[in-house]
Amino acid sequence: MLVYLTAECCGYPISIFFIVVNEFCERFSYYGMRAVLVLYFRYFLLWDDDLATSIYHAFVALCYLTPILGAIIADSWLGKFKTIIYLSIVYAIGQVTMAISTIHDITDANRDGTPDNFTFHIALSMLGLILIALGTGGIKPCVAAFGGDQFQEHQSRQLNTFFSVFYLCINAGSLLSTLITPVLRAQECGIHTQQQCYPLAFGVPAVLMVISLVVFIAGSGMYVKTDPEGNIMWSVCKCIGFAIKNRFRHRSSSYPKREHWMDWANEKYDKLLIAQIKMVLKVLFLYIPLPMFWTLFDQKVSICHFSGLLGGLPDQMQTVNPILILTLVPIMDRLIFPLIQKCGLNFSPLKRMTVGMLFAAMAFVSAALVQIEIDKTLPNFPSSSESQLKVVNTYSTTLNVTISPNEHLLIESFGVQLHTSKHTYSTISCMFVNGYTADLNITNLDSIEPSATTNYTLVNQGKRDFVLRHGEQWCEFSRKFGFGASYTFLIPSTVFSDDCESITEVEDMKPNSVHMALQIPQYFLITTGEVMFSVTGLQFSYSQAPKNMKSVLQAGWLCTNAVGNIIVLIVAELGKLPKQWAEYLLFASLLVAVSIIFSIMAYFYTYIDPAEIEAQVRKEQGLEPEEMEKETLEMEEKDEDQKNEQGVKQTKI
Numbered sequence: 024m025l026v027y028l029t030a031e032c033c034g035y036p037i038s039i040f041f042i043v044v045n046e047f048c049e050r051f052s053y054y055g056m057r058a059v060l061v062l063y064f065r066y067f068l069l070w071d072d073d074l075a076t077s078i079y080h081a082f083v084a085l086c087y088l089t090p091i092l093g094a095i096i097a098d099s100w101l102g103k104f105k106t107i108i109y110l111s112i113v114y115a116i117g118q119v120t121m122a123i124s125t126i127h128d129i130t131d132a133n134r135d136g137t138p139d140n141f142t143f144h145i146a147l148s149m150l151g152l153i154l155i156a157l158g159t160g161g162i163k164p165c166v167a168a169f170g171g172d173q174f175q176e177h178q179s180r181q182l183n184t185f186f187s188v189f190y191l192c193i194n195a196g197s198l199l200s201t202l203i204t205p206v207l208r209a210q211e212c213g214i215h216t217q218q219q220c221y222p223l224a225f226g227v228p229a230v231l232m233v234i235s236l237v238v239f240i241a242g243s244g245m246y247v248k249t250d251p252e253g254n255i256m257w258s259v260c261k262c263i264g265f266a267i268k269n270r271f272r273h274r275s276s277s278y279p280k281r282e283h284w285m286d287w288a289n290e291k292y293d294k295l296l297i298a299q300i301k302m303v304l305k306v307l308f309l310y311i312p313l314p315m316f317w318t319l320f321d322q323k324v325s326i327c328h329f330s331g332l333l334g335g336l337p338d339q340m341q342t343v344n345p346i347l348i349l350t351l352v353p354i355m356d357r358l359i360f361p362l363i364q365k366c367g368l369n370f371s372p373l374k375r376m377t378v379g380m381l382f383a384a385m386a387f388v389s390a391a392l393v394q395i396e397i398d399k400t401l402p403n404f405p406s407s408s409e410s411q412l413k414v415v416n417t418y419s420t421t422l423n424v425t426i427s428p429n430e431h432l433l434i435e436s437f438g439v440q441l442h443t444s445k446h447t448y449s450t451i452s453c454m455f456v457n458g459y460t461a462d463l464n465i466t467n468l469d470s471i472e473p474s475a476t477t478n479y480t481l482v483n484q485g486k487r488d489f490v491l492r493h494g495e496q497w498c499e500f501s502r503k504f505g506f507g508a509s510y511t512f513l514i515p516s517t518v519f520s521d522d523c524e525s526i527t528e529v530e531d532m533k534p535n536s537v538h539m540a541l542q543i544p545q546y547f548l549i550t551t552g553e554v555m556f557s558v559t560g561l562q563f564s565y566s567q568a569p570k571n572m573k574s575v576l577q578a579g580w581l582c583t584n585a586v587g588n589i590i591v592l593i594v595a596e597l598g599k600l601p602k603q604w605a606e607y608l609l610f611a612s613l614l615v616a617v618s619i620i621f622s623i624m625a626y627f628y629t630y631i632d633p634a635e636i637e638a639q640v641r642k643e644q645g646l647e648p649e650e651m652e653k654e655t656l657e658m659e660e661k662d663e664d665q666k667n668e669q670g671v672k673q674t675k676i
């Protein structure tokens with residue numbers, strides 16, 4: 024038996040330090056790149072919103088599917104240490120490729136500030152993204168499991184704390200990068216022309232990934248490294264296949280039943296392998312309902328109605344989650360869970376996960392209630408059989424407009440009339456209407472021709488100044504904008520003679536009157552749910568996995584997230600309910616139903632100590648652990664030669 028003597032600090036293996044720093048840098052790299060990815064698609068590659076979000080979601084889903092590949096490589100071939108190193112190199116190359124793809128000067132031959140060969144930039148960035156997805160997903164199940172491997176049996180308390188600290192590092196990396204990379208992007212840089220600095224915004228995450236790799240390699244001498252026991256995944260598949268085949272062959276009622284269907288592999292496969300497969304299958308079965316949690320969790324941004332809560336932009340709202348995680352994980356670990364334990368309650372991991380799901384469901388109920396309040400303040404939008412017509416009178420007197428044989432609108436001079444009709448009219452909407460006799464230039468907008476309108480332009484909340492110009496003439500006006508409101512400004516022909524005084528403001532949509540603080544419970548509930556569900560799930564997946572399949576079970580856990588992401592994509596394609604609050608309630612009800620199913624499954628789950636079971640099976644077989652490993656390898660070789668399965672041999676009992 025191999026005994027590792029690891030250097031410790033305060034009861035923790037020192038090697039853990041390298042692993043958590045590595046995770047911090049890697050998550051910085053990943054979330055930093057993600058924070059500017061959609062902006063890059065929209066404003067650099069000039070993709071439309073739909074294409075940009077679809078590719079973004081496909082990329083995120085891929086990142087959560089590749090862990091299976093990483094886990095197979097680690098547990099069956101290279102071991103976790105080498106897998107992390109090789110796939111981190113692939114990851115870093117991907118980040119560098121991505122950063123290079125954002126340098127507009129590479130193809131900007133005519134030096135007009137925009138790339139001339141979009142195909143080149145698209146191809147390079149897609150290659151970069153595929154490498155990143157392979158790297159980040161591939162190492163993900165290995166790093167957490169490798170961290171767990173560093174602990175000895177007597178360090179089980181420290182092991183649980185490790186997973187919490189690991190989660191804190193993920194969120195510290197995510198928080199910093201989500202704050203920093205959008206700022207880097209907003210800088211201007213370039214060789215021939217100065218443009219938004221995407222190369223810096225993607226370059227810094229690439230540097231962080233290289234640092235992550237260097238830190239990981241630096242700890243090399245201190246790690247506990249376990250080599251894979253042959254091609255375990257292949258053995259698992261063959262063993263399961265044989266159990267199914269053998270069960271089918273002995274389907275007649277004359278054969279005695281066996282306790283578990285995997286016991287039908289007893290004739291040919293090692294008892295230890297069968298015991299290990301049983302452990303893994305039991306946990307994977309338990310994971311079946313879990314994607315529903317991620318389906319709700321991945322929509323957390325959409326249940327946060329006002330991006331102005333922290334005075335920031337919608338992109339920066341993504342930082343609320345990691346901030347709350349950084350606060351809630353220590354509170355839960357140090358205060359809430361010990362308190363519950365002191366009260367004599369058994370708050371087991373699966374109970375925590377169920378409660379986490381209920382918290383996420385409550386977040387959606389809370390979002391539905393807020394949405395109902397918001398809906399009360401919104402104007403009546405046309406239904407699917409209606410359309411809305413806006414008529415602007417820039418004439419000097421009141422006008423009578425006939426819009427259908429029987430319907431008349433009276434519109435005062437420089438007035439706006441919104442008219443909803445059961446017939447089909449095209450909607451006319453505008454932000455500025457130019458009633459001046461010549462072209463006008465308005466701050467941050469293109470010039471508007473006489474009697475023309477601008478599109479609705481997004482402006483930030485609060486007081487904003489506008490300057491109107493025509494040749495040498497100009498005037499200035501300012502307005503205060505309420506969050507969620509929409510206005511039309513009517514510019515009369517006298518605009519310069521009265522110094523912008525005569526500009527008329529029409530409120531098309533009222534500002535939000537629902538208090539922003541109402542969304543605090545949503546953030547709080549969904550993040551509390553995440554702490555209970557996600558951190559516990561990470562620990563649970565490690566603790567219930569046999570030694571040689573730790574990465575595989577981590578990958579199974581991450582897969583629940585991938586499936587959740589895919590459900591979000593499918594739901595988005597299938598369409599939405601007419602009322603947003605109804606959709607939130609539907610999701611909440613589904614998650615409550617799923618959490619009830621999960622709690623029933625959890626009730627029948629018996630927690631195990633994989634090491635103990637493995638030792639017990641070995642004892643039953645009268646084998647010392649090292650002999651056992653040798654035996655498994657021999658079995659593997661024998662298995663390869665055994666092409667003819669006709670005569671089932673009893674190799675071991």
Ligand SMILES: N[C@@H](CC(=O)O)C(=O)NCC(=O)O
Pocket residue numbers: 050054190193194197198341344345348553
């Ligand atoms: N809370 C998230 C991070 C974020 O959304 O900023 C998290 O911890 N995710 C887990 C991960 O492994 O990235």
